[in-house]
Amino acid sequence: MAKKNVLIFTDCYIYGGSERLMTFLLSNQLLNEQFDLTLAFRNHKSYVDGLNNDLRKWGVNAKTHPVTLLSNTAFFHRISCSRLHPLLKKGIKVPFYLAERIGIYFIFNIFVMLGFLLRRKPDIVHVNNGGYPGARSCNQFVLCCRALGIRSIVYQVNNIAYPAPHIFARWYDRLIGKYVYSFITASSEARSALTSQRNFDPVKIVQIPNTVKLEAATMGRAQILAEARWPEDTFLLVQVAFLTARKGQIYLLRALKEIMDGNHPVLTKKLKVLLVGNGEDEDMLKEYVSENDLQSYVFFAGYRTNSVDFIQACDVFMLPSVTNEDMPLALLAAMNMGKPLISTGFAGILEAVRNGENGILISKSTDEITAQLKSAIIQLFERPDLRILFGAEAQKTFNEKYSEAAYGKALSGLYESSIVTKASY
Structure with missing residues (x-):
């Protein structure tokens, strides 16, 4: 019997955590035995570089297709990161924002997607979105699939959904909710948010915890410390994340400052x-x-592209996010490597990190996070036995709940059920 064709569609200008999750699918043994997988993504240089680096590293010969779509996200990100005057930044963005708002991008992208789908003829479509509504192209892809009679559509949402801002958004949601066979979330909180914030049918929402691959290091701890010009006995805290307000780096730096200003001479040195x-x-x-x-x-x-090397080198993995977090793959990677964790408690993180057993959970309140980060760092520095215990328990938790095999089995079952029952919805 011929394998069913699964087309994975994702849209992000940066090759980050939820994007790597789709690459993990391409290397999943069980899924590849049962399905013919293809990854389609919006063409962007940094994404292509990150994707190809992972595929080479893992020795995966996968089918990948960059698709030329119009979006302001990559351009606006570069403008926001530039050192231009804030007013000039806004002025540059205005005409592109207006072009998107009046529907030019939408019309162009629809025609591109329809042509792509007609050429690929997938049996199953797996749409991957960073959040909901997230990338507009993801919902557009659903509409194009349905227009061509493709009914086996699964839709992955990787962060907590936002409320619908207006009546058009609620009408749009009704279409998406009707056309999608099943939504996938990594946590029960993300599942609940799709129901409470966007009114999607809870029967259609399936929770499948994320996974990561255990990767061999290409750089060792000594090499990383040498690059930073730090000594071998460094007590190393590592965070892997976009440098943006919601990831909470400023609170980690403030906690560091308070430790340096306090009476902690040994810790201050290391x-x-x-x-x-x-x-x-x-x-x-x-x-x-x-x-x-x-x-x-x-x-x-x-x-x-080798962020896992830095996780493997750390003494403690840090995730002081303050909003819009679900189940970050960097956290799972740290658990898979047996690293102790200090993290704020959000959604899927609360399902993975058990305070005092495999890590330390701190408050996500911006009024409390700095003091609690400081306390947790001091505790784990002074208690190397706890670091060992937390790391071992973190790795055990990963193996029990977040393994590649478990992820492949759950997703395979969902794909099969979407084919079997597609005629009934």
Whole structure:
């Protein structure tokens, strides 16, 4: 019997966590045994570079198709990260924003998607979105699938859904909710948000926890410390994330500053913070580091395709996010590597991290997070036995709940059921 064709569609200008999850599908043994997988994505250089790097690293010969679509997200991100005057930034964005609002992008993208789908003729479509509504193209892709009679559509939502802002959005949601066979979320909170915020049928929403691959390091701890010019006995805290307000890097730096100003001579000598990623807050964070004389304690590694190397090198993995978080793959990667965790408690994180057993959960309140980060860092520095215990328990939790095999089995079952029952909806 011929394998069913599964077309995975995703749209992001940065090859980040939820994008890598789709690449994991391409290398999943069970899924490849049962289905013919193809990944389609909006063509963007940094995305292509990250994707190809992973496929080469894993030795995966996958079918991938970049698609030329119109979107302002990549361009606006570059403008936001530039050092132009804020008013000039806004002025540059205005004509492109208006072009998108009046529907030029929508019409162009619809024709491109219809042509692509007609050539590919998929049996099953797996749409991957960073959140909901997230990338507009994801909902447009659903409409195009339905227009061509494709009914086996699964739709993955990777963050907590926002409320519908107006009546048109609620009408649009009704169409998407009707046309999609099943929605996938990584956490029960994300599942509930799709129902409460966007009124999707809870019967159609399936929770499948995310997964990550265990990757071999290409750079060792010694090499990473040497790049930062830090000694071998460094107590290394690592965060892998976009440098943006919701990821909470500023609170980690404030906690570092309070530790440096306190009576912690041994910790002050050894503590270092390494931030992997880039984003619109990079200049602000570097300015804070400079103004507070923290240059010798903080290293900005920038965007790295080998971010897992930095996770493997750390003593503690940090995730002080303050909003809009669900189940970050970087956190799962740290668990898979047996790293102790300090994280705020959101959605899927609360299902993965058990406070005092495999990590430390801190408040996501911006009034409390700095003090609790400081306390947790000091505790794990002074208790190496806890670091060992938390790391072992984190790895055990990953193996029990987030393995590649479990993910492939759950997704395979969903794909099969969408084919079997597609005639009935």
